[in-house]
Amino acid sequence: MDKVFHALADKTRRDIVQRVLVSPQSVSVLAGEYSMSFAAVQKHVAVLERARLVTKQKRGREQLVSADPDTLRHASQLLDRYEQLWRHRVRAIAEILSEDTDNIEDNKEQS
Amino acid sequence: MDKVFHALADKTRRDIVQRVLVSPQSVSVLAGEYSMSFAAVQKHVAVLERARLVTKQKRGREQLVSADPDTLRHASQLLDRYEQLWRHRVRAIAEILSEDTDNIEDNKEQS
DNA sequence: CTAACGTACAACCATGTGGTTGTAGATCAG
DNA sequence: CTGATCTACAACCACATGGTTGTACGTTAG
Numbered sequence: 001m002d003k004v005f006h007a008l009a010d011k012t013r014r015d016i017v018q019r020v021l022v023s024p025q026s027v028s029v030l031a032g033e034y035s036m037s038f039a040a041v042q043k044h045v046a047v048l049e050r051a052r053l054v055t056k057q058k059r060g061r062e063q064l065v066s067a068d069p070d071t072l073r074h075a076s077q078l079l080d081r082y083e084q085l086w087r088h089r090v091r092a093i094a095e096i097l098s099e100d101t102d103n104i105e106d107n108k109e110q111s
Numbered sequence: 112m113d114k115v116f117h118a119l120a121d122k123t124r125r126d127i128v129q130r131v132l133v134s135p136q137s138v139s140v141l142a143g144e145y146s147m148s149f150a151a152v153q154k155h156v157a158v159l160e161r162a163r164l165v166t167k168q169k170r171g172r173e174q175l176v177s178a179d180p181d182t183l184r185h186a187s188q189l190l191d192r193y194e195q196l197w198r199h200r201v202r203a204i205a206e207i208l209s210e211d212t213d214n215i216e217d218n219k220e221q222s
Numbered sequence: 223c224t225a226a227c228g229t230a231c232a233a234c235c236a237t238g239t240g241g242t243t244g245t246a247g248a249t250c251a252g
Numbered sequence: 253c254t255g256a257t258c259t260a261c262a263a264c265c266a267c268a269t270g271g272t273t274g275t276a277c278g279t280t281a282g
Contacts, residue, residue, distance in 0.1 A: 005120035009113050010240085014189075021196040028258055040241055042260075047239095061249040061258050069197040076190035078125075079183055085132040086180040121270090139228055151271055153230075158269095172228050172279040 004075050007051035012036075013044050017053055017067060026062040115186050118162035123147075124155050128164055128178060137173040 007013055012034060019025055019033070031041040045065055048054040052071045056063045118124055123145060130136055130144070142152040156176055159165045163182045167174045 001125075002120050002122060005116045009116035009120055011113060012240095014112075017193060018196060021193055022200055026258080036240090037242060038259085039243080039261085043240070046260095063259065067197065069194060072190055072193050072197070076187055076194065079187035079190065082128060082132055082183050083180060083187065085129065086178065086183070089133055123270095137228075142228095147270090148272060149229085150231085150273080154270070174229065 001075070001078065003047075003051040004053065004071055007047050007053055008075070010044070010047075012041075013048055016041075016044060016048060016065070017072075020054055020065050021067040021069070024064045024066040026059075026064055027056075028062070030065065112186070112189065114158075114162040115164065115182055118158050118164055119186070121155070121158075123152075124159055127152075127155060127159060127176070128183075131165055131176050132178040132180070135175045135177040137170075137175055138167075139173070141176065 008017070015033075016030055019030065027042060027045055028038065030045070031038040034041060045054065045056070049056060052068055054065050054067055056065055058064075119128070126144075127141055130141065138153060138156055139149065141156070142149040145152060156165065156167070160167060163179055165176050165178055167176055169175075
């Protein structure tokens with residue numbers, strides 16, 4: 001999971017993910033889109049590949065890069081779980097504030 | 112957004128986020144949870160703070176670390192948008208395969 | 223007041239990162 | 253076959269990262 005977020009922590013790599021989500025592209029076509037060397041784009045793709053965000057498959061002498069939506073979904077689900085923790089906390093605080101227990105005599109800083 | 116994903120690309124930092132989502136903690140309490148120096152934990156908190164995933168507020172001589180669920184939600188929404196791109200692509204492919212247009216005479220590699 | 227605590231920050235080091243260039247292997251066009 | 257294309261990978265560099273230790277400052281306890 002470290003690798004997934006690290007892979008997504010770069011604008012170029014997120015852009016590559018977005019492009020190949022729409023339609024698979026060869027490495028050289030991708031490289032043409034950015035103002036950096038072919039090798040640099042190749043490295044970015046390698047990072048995405050190690051994080052299992054994309055997969056490559058040979059097609060003649062080209063290498064087609066496709067997205068792996070499963071990994072993307074796993075990352076999204078993790079963040080969703082974090083949000084649920086937050087909502088759970090908010091709910092717990094709300095319950096404390098509504099406080100329908102026995103002793104409601106003291107009002108200690110309820111801001 | 113680079114900073115957000117970079118901040119999440121570390122197990123310790125994700126754990127800190129999870130802890131302070133449940134309930135805010137002081138830096139020293141957090142530091143006690145991990146087998147690394149206080150300064151190291153402090154740096155991790157600083158990374159999370161720069162990514163606006165957490166905020167700090169003084170409370171006496173302590174510094175309470177709290178989560179910022181908005182930033183978390185933004186990241187989650189970006190990944191959701193990626194998933195929608197994928198679903199859109201799947202839908203487009205499905206439409207091409209159902210192909211109820213005029214010319215259905217040629218079957219060019221539909222795998 | 224002094225001592226202990228919580229924090230901040232600088233300096234340092236090993237390692238990883240993003241970028242470059244260069245070289246070499248497959249594959250397609252002619 | 254030869255030459256052009258697509259890819260892979262190594263070497264290198266500047267810089268950021270994650271970790272350490274040490275020092276300094278504000279705050280609380282006694």
